Amino acid sequence: MKKLGFLLALILCLLVFPKSVDAASSGAAIYLDGQQLNLSSGVKVDNIKGNVMIPIRVVSENLGFDVRWDKSSRSVTVSSSDKSVRMVVGNAQAELDGELVDLNLPPVLSGDTTLVPLRFVSQQMGLDVKWDNAAKAVYLTSPVPSSPDAGTSPGSGGGSGTDSSAPGNNADLSTLTGISFSDNRLMISTEGTVAPSVFPMKGPDRIVVDLPNTAFSEAFLADHVMNPSSGGEMAVTDYPDVAKIRFALFSHSPSTVRVVIDLNGPASYGVTHESGLTIVDLNAEGDMVIPPVPPVSGSGKKIVVIDAGHGGSQPGATSVTGKSEKVMNLDLALKVEALLKNEKNIEVVMTRSNDSTLGLKDRVKIANDLKADIFVSIHGNSSTSSSPNGTETYYTRDASKQLANVIHKHLAKATGLFDRGVKYSSLHVTRETKMPAVLLEIGFLSNKGDEAQLFNEDFQNRVAQGIVEGIKEYLK
Structure with missing residues (x-):
């Protein structure tokens, strides 16, 4: 039928x-x-x-x-x-x-x-x-099935148009504010009370996340390209199990947002849901609900959130040779991640590990909901003048100043660029996070000398090592 x-x-x-x-x-x-x-x-x-x-x-x-x-x-x-x-x-x-x-x-x-x-x-x-x-x-x-197994198309669309997808049509609706895929984990940020339903489907293989009584937030709609039937998608290239991530307003009555992980074959997964953050973990054994990552103390692992600035529809600054900041940020963040994974006492979480769009609130929410120990955001600097150059580190709260000083010491040495020092600035990701948080400006994309280094593989490897050394020293 x-x-x-x-x-x-x-x-x-x-x-x-x-x-x-x-x-x-x-x-x-x-x-x-x-x-x-x-x-x-x-x-x-x-x-x-x-x-x-x-x-x-x-x-x-x-x-x-x-x-x-x-x-x-x-x-x-x-x-x-x-x-x-x-x-x-x-x-x-x-x-x-x-x-x-x-x-x-x-x-x-x-x-x-x-x-x-x-x-x-x-x-x-x-x-x-x-x-x-x-x-x-x-x-x-297609019509919404009466149950997840009723067999409709795999969550790739839904709803009757874009009008009801915008928040505000129903004041009682919760909102989906961000989606990212990193470390073989799908992370969905929501605001309001949401009871997600997560289930596998076959023909083709996929994992479906339904968010009832939920609509897309205005910020999400502004950051993502949506087709007229209220659907969009996010490419995934670095994980062989996953073809892509799709999202759509699946139903209007009740308003239901559906997120789908399109798989290249059957896959096990675990689900975590706490405080507005739903994580579908493809690293888990079996289709089960796993407990959220706990706050770390004593001899437990320290949780480090690495944030690659910008991404997706937000390219960041453009370098003097036309390269995007978001590319450099991600390349360097992935190198930091790889090194931190070798540290047995550190659990590293990426806010994004591909070219996905993620709002500032969502980056903060990931770190806060995981009760991370530290948050490190990686960026490239830029100026309207080609003269400014060098490396600098920003913090906002007093609790973050020591982290800023320790990481910057290693960072400045690793870059070998002009040392612009540690500075205070009221930045969203360093202000709204609840743990020590810093934003690293590795160098100026608007400066020819800095830019020549920023996209260099050896330079990035050296800088990644410096950042990791700073993190390790701070965490003792």
Whole structure:
């Protein structure tokens, strides 16, 4: 029923497509639950007498239905596990589970392709459809299942449009404020009371996180590109188990945000949820809820949060040769992470380990919710003048001053650049964190001399080692 519903959804478009749609719509893109259908070469949506038509091969290639073509009767039969539709070229009636139903326009032959009218199937299923005339795109949204196992599309879309995705439509809604993927862990930050539901699904393999009574925060919507059906995604390149992360407003009643980890195969995971931070840990053994990382004391491991500044839609400063600060920040942060993982008494957590967008509040929230021992944010400096150069370290609270002094001592020595010293500044990530926190400005991307070093592999390795030495000395 589900798959046939997707097919039936295609015909719904006629009900919402404006009559003025002309042959230009033949190049329209089709999005199913937020994911664009990758049509084969030469396959296109067509318009005949004001009726939107779709090639029948899309049904089998993109939606996975069983499609049988009978050349002698010029009929096509589309079947799912519990439903069957038979249509005949030129016949204005079709058989739906043996019952005759009228078609607004019969199927037609176009060369060696059979085109079917969208309206017929749309009348059978109450699916939401949006037509973006400017983008010439069709957005289809499948119904929300009654339970996680009901078998809808894998959380890649949902909802009936962008209007209800914005916070503020319901004052009682919680909000999703940030998503990041680091160290094979998905971290989701929320504000308000949220009871996440986490479960695996197959065909394909994925892990689904549903956040009921939740909408996207305004800050999240501003930082992430969302398609008209309220969906978006984040690429993951460094972890072989994960293909990508997707997120969408899955349902309006109740408002439910769904986040999906698309897997390349079956994977075990553990779940932590505490104080507005949900972590799906793919390093865990078995599908189970694991306790949150506890505050460290005595002989336990120290928790160090490493924050690679900027990322995603926030590139940071641009260097004199056109390179992005976010790239340098991440490269260096990953080197620091690798070194800290060799320290048996330190647990390192990254706010991001790929090119993802993360708000300042979310970076702080990760550290605070984990009750980290220290927080280190890595940045590259910049100025409107090419003259300023050198390394400097910032802190905000008195509790962070000793950390700033210790790390800067090692950092300045490692960079070999002009030592600009330790400075006070009221920065969000160093002000709102509850543990000692510093922000490191490694060098100036706007200075030719500094920039020549900042993207150098040997330089970064040396600086990463210096930062780690500072962290170790401070933590004793």
